[in-house]
Every structure is written in structure tokens, then in C-alpha cells.
Amino acid sequence: MRKILVSNDDGIYSPGLWALAEAASRFGEVVVSAPDAEQSGAGHAISIAHPLRAYPHPAPFPAYRVRGTPADCVALGMHLLGPVDLVLSGVNLGSNLGNEIWHSGTVAAAKQGFLLGASAAAFSVPMNGEEPDFAALKPWIEDVLEVLLSLEAPFLVNVNLPLTPKGMLWTRQSVRHYEGLVVPEEDPMGRKVYWFAARPLREAEEGTDGWAVEQGFVSLTPLRLDLTDEARLSPGYRHGAHP
Numbered sequence: 001m002r003k004i005l006v007s008n009d010d011g012i013y014s015p016g017l018w019a020l021a022e023a024a025s026r027f028g029e030v031v032v033s034a035p036d037a038e039q040s041g042a043g044h045a046i047s048i049a050h051p052l053r054a055y056p057h058p059a060p061f062p063a064y065r066v067r068g069t070p071a072d073c074v075a076l077g078m079h080l081l082g083p084v085d086l087v088l089s090g091v092n093l094g095s096n097l098g099n100e101i102w103h104s105g106t107v108a109a110a111k112q113g114f115l116l117g118a119s120a121a122a123f124s125v126p127m128n129g130e131e132p133d134f135a136a137l138k139p140w141i142e143d144v145l146e147v148l149l150s151l152e153a154p155f156l157v158n159v160n161l162p163l164t165p166k167g168m169l170w171t172r173q174s175v176r177h178y179e180g181l182v183v184p185e186e187d188p189m190g191r192k193v194y195w196f197a198a199r200p201l202r203e204a205e206e207g208t209d210g211w212a213v214e215q216g217f218v219s220l221t222p223l224r225l226d227l228t229d230e231a232r233l234s235p236g237y238r239h240g241a242h243p
């Protein structure tokens with residue numbers, strides 16, 4: 001039977017984690033390894049200066065609550081509960097579109113699974129203050145899992161669901177905008193503090209992840225690990241030459 005590790009970056013108490021675990025349980029034996037506190041924006045950080053701790057967590061599935069980053073949770077989860085065929089991360093409360101992928105702990109958890117040889121997918125849904133209706137999204141998550149499991153393994157896919165989907169599209173990552181901004185404020189003592197915030201993508205290009213979600217489609221973006229800028233390697237690249 002297929003074994004599926006579910007993790008996230010919102011922490012083990014997030015309803016999105018359990019919605020994903022529940023949907024995944026139709027497709028295999030589910031195990032859970034997730035952070036003990038929220039790690040959104042942690043990216044692919046790993047803990048190397050201190051040890052990890054894992055505590056058994058009461059749940060409908062074998063589960064560990066881990067003091068560590070999302071990437072730590074997946075590596076440790078695969079060690080304690082593995083081997084696994086599939087790593088799922090999410091469902092994140094907040095989209096992970098376009099350049100948000102660079103910061104995303106949700107995507108990093110999936111990427112860690114992929115680095116360790118499993119197929120993997122990250123799931124995210126927009127957050128508008130209220131908790132998304134996971135019961136309504138469950139059939140869509142199941143449809144996505146069915147599509148993913150028909151792919152040649154191993155795969156790494158970034159999935160973004162709108163709040164009320166009307167279909168499913170394969171997309172590319174939008175890289176036109178980077179909307180991270182620093183917002184200065186004052187603490188109660190009058191001292192300057194700063195929020196690093198990201199506004200949602202606007203005017204995403206047709207065919208991209210952001211565009212698909214704007215149009216009401218579930219976006220599936222296949223990702224790869226090779227970040228090489230191919231255009232700069234050819235033609236006539238020579239070792240040691242300055243481009």
C-alpha cells in the first residue's frame with residue numbers, strides 16, 4: 001500500500017493539515033510530521049546548530065509534532081515513519097503563487113520530500129481572514145491527488161486552489177512581479193519596528209499560477225530543482241570565461 005507523509009508550515013494545529021491528511025487517506029496509508037508552531041515564510045531552512053525533537057501527537061493517523069522547520073519535519077518524518085512514496089504539504093492558509101515560492105515553507109516541505117526521492121506536492125488556498133471551507137474543497141483536493149498519482153514518478157508539483165474552484169489547469173510559475181515590501185510602524189514604546197509583507201500578485205500573465213487562481217481554476221505547476229539559467233550557458237560557454 002502507498003505510504004503518504006503529510007506536513008506543512010502552518011503547524012500541526014492547522015485545520016489545513018488535517019483536511020489534506022483526510023483527503024489523502026483515500027489514496028494510501030497516511031502519516032503526519034509537522035512543526036509544533038507556525039513556520040510560514042521559513043523557506044527551505046534546516047536546523048543544523050541544534051538537535052530536532054519529535055513528540056508523538058494524538059491524531060487519527062500516526063503523527064509527530066516536531067520542534068523544527070518544515071524541511072526538518074519532512075526529513076525526520078521520512079526517517080521515523082518512512083519510507084514514503086508521496087510527501088504532501090499544506091493545505092497552507094494563504095496562496096503560494098509566483099515568487100512567493102521562494103519564501104514558502106509549504107513548498108519547501110514538498111521540495112524536501114522530492115530531494116529525498118519521493119514524489120511531492122504542496123497545496124495552498126487563499127486566506128481572507130475566514131477559515132476556508134475545507135469540506136467543499138475536499139473533492140477538489142481528491143481530484144488533484146488522482147491527477148498527480150497518474151503522473152510518472154517522481155514529480156514535484158505546486159498546487160494552488162481558489163476558494164471556490166471551477167476547474168483545474170496546468171500552469172507555469174509567474175515571475176513578473178515581486179511585491180515584497182517593508183512597512184514601518186511603531187511599537188507601544190514608540191520605537192521603530194518593521195513588517196516585511198508580501199502583497200498578492202496582480203495582473204498575472206495568462207497561463208501562470210496567479211492567473212489561473214484569479215480565474216477560479218485550481219493551478220498545478222510542475223517544479224524542478226535545476227535553477228540553472230540555460231540561456232547564459234549557451235552558446236559558446238567555456239569554463240572560466242566571463243559571460
Ligand code: MN
Nearest residue numbers: 009010040092
Ligand atoms: Mn503557512
